[in-house]
Amino acid sequence: MPKIIEGKLNAQGKKFAIVASRYNDFITEKLVGGALDALSRCGAADPDVEVFKVPGAFEIPLVAKRVAMTQRFDAIICLGAVIRGATPHFDFVAAEASKGIAHVMMETGLPVIFGVITVDTIEQAIERAGAKLDNKGFSAAMAAVEMASLFQAV
Numbered sequence: 100m101p102k103i104i105e106g107k108l109n110a111q112g113k114k115f116a117i118v119a120s121r122y123n124d125f126i127t128e129k130l131v132g133g134a135l136d137a138l139s140r141c142g143a144a145d146p147d148v149e150v151f152k153v154p155g156a157f158e159i160p161l162v163a164k165r166v167a168m169t170q171r172f173d174a175i176i177c178l179g180a181v182i183r184g185a186t187p188h189f190d191f192v193a194a195e196a197s198k199g200i201a202h203v204m205m206e207t208g209l210p211v212i213f214g215v216i217t218v219d220t221i222e223q224a225i226e227r228a229g230a231k232l233d234n235k236g237f238s239a240a241m242a243a244v245e246m247a248s249l250f251q252a253v
């Protein structure tokens with residue numbers, strides 16, 4: 100039998116930062132709510148969770164990097180909503196947010212989770228900001244908990 104090393108969905112004693120954009124806040128507030136719900140269900144204590152707000156998804160990577168550099172957190176959850184229908188520069192904002200978030204993760208060595216919705220329509224954004232696992236904020240936070248736990252073993 101191979102030895103399988105994986106994280107547990109236990110957030111007790113771990114610290115999490117959420118970096119969330121205010122653009123399309125009717126969606127991003129639901130993502131933040133989903134993420135907070137997931138962290139609480141996994142046992143994270145309220146004082147161990149901090150939410151940083153930025154204007155738009157384009158600004159998420161820079162703030163995620165500064166937050167990572169404080170070395171106060173076990174994982175960072177990046178949340179945003181980029182909707183093609185509502186923006187002519189969708190491709191630039193979506194690409195910079197995803198590239199930038201990946202870059203911060205590799206540069207800092209901290210789990211930095213990509214919870215930015217990139218969709219064509221408002222309807223699709225609403226679908227991804229629903230309840231529990233249909234909420235991208237919830238699933239992003241679960242990934243953060245798993246990664247923070249895995250990092251105790253690797």
Ligand code: INI
Pocket residue numbers: 120122123154155156157158179180181182183185186187188189192
């Ligand atoms: N930011 C978003 O998070 N989502 C969007 O859909 C969006 N649109 O539509 O343009 C958006 N733009 C703002 C951008 O993220 C920056 O905040 C802005 O360009 C200032 O740098």
